[in-house]
Amino acid sequence: MLDRTDGRPLHQQVAESLRQEIVGHDLPPGSTLPSEAELCARFGVGRSVVRQAVAGLAADGLVIRRQGRPTVVAEPTEYRRLVQRATGLFDQFARRGHDIRTTVVGLEKATPPAPARASLGTSACLKLERIRLVDDEPLSYVRTWLPAARVSELDADDLVDASLHRLLSQRYGLRPVSGQRQVRAVAADERLAAALDIGVGTPLLLLEGETADQHGRPLEWFSAWHRADRVVFDIDVSETAETLTLDAASPREPAGAPTGRSRPTSEDLARARELVEELRTLLD
CATH class of the missing domain: 3.40.1410.10 (Chorismate lyase-like)
Structure with missing residues (x-):
């Protein structure tokens, strides 16, 4: 139902509601628009209001009206x-x-x-x-x-x-x-x-x-x-060899972790090997 306290004409409110459904793909391209009777019942308005609303959508290229056939949602111009x-x-x-x-x-x-x-x-x-x-x-x-x-x-x-x-x-x-x-x-x-x-x-x-x-x-x-x-x-995306190597070698960092760090030094790698050996000893 429409908000009767809204200052806009009823047909504009109906058109805006349908427009949002079309843009949001709740009514995807190629789908059939509800019939006049269904739209009248849904919004609590008369047929003239619905016809004005649909005419506005057609003028904007959002729907296609054809004589004797249902109104359908148009393919968007992108x-x-x-x-x-x-x-x-x-x-x-x-x-x-x-x-x-x-x-x-x-x-x-x-x-x-x-x-x-x-x-x-x-x-x-x-x-x-x-x-x-x-x-x-x-x-x-x-x-x-x-x-x-x-x-x-x-x-x-x-x-x-x-x-x-x-x-x-x-x-x-x-x-x-x-x-x-x-x-x-x-x-x-x-x-x-x-x-x-x-x-x-x-x-x-x-x-x-x-x-x-x-x-x-x-x-x-x-x-x-x-x-x-x-x-x-x-947006074109790709993963470089360096990115794939880093992803495979290190666990995912938690959200908020600092980024932009330099490559590990030889001392860092040596310390990492020591920690691995200590872990193996504990597991054995």
Whole structure:
């Protein structure tokens, strides 16, 4: 049943409830939406309210309505991005044949937040804000901090429908090659909701990180908010020979154990052998 004290229209509440089930795969792609009668009984509303709600879901591409047949959940439109690559969204999606557009919201001198300042090693920065559209749909809002001294002639017009990384490489000889990334889930505030054409509170995937150039010098600090209903982050993982050897030779450490220790010394190995011999003596 719906919350009658909620200020939103009833059809919006019904649509939002069904939307959450679709996004959460409680109603997986290809499944049949409950009938109008079932939805009326479930939410305690009339058929006109249900029809409005389903029409809204169809307009958003979440369900497919066909004359004389049940309404089914549509296959989601997903755009996949490799997050461990230094290359940005523009180059990754362009290689797959997508139509990429970039709207520059602003480019100005500004003082960066503490994490960006620490990463870049300066407070004299340029703040660049952009909206990325893929196949005419806004997918991400990107805020990038750049050391002003290294890109002093950067112009906003050069970044419209263009790749920042490509421009840095071609014009300044600064090739992004490495960095660290973090991903977290956040809710869209009013500004992000308006920029990405979504509702306030809609889940977003926030990708943050720093990038260094080919000489290991800091080049950018960025925050990129992606629509969680459209963008999928892919991560390639593998275990190196060193990792496999360490895992086989040592027990799993408890949560919170210190990490980043150096390799064992010859004295450590000698002491370990002594302990093994003592243990064998006790067992004998």
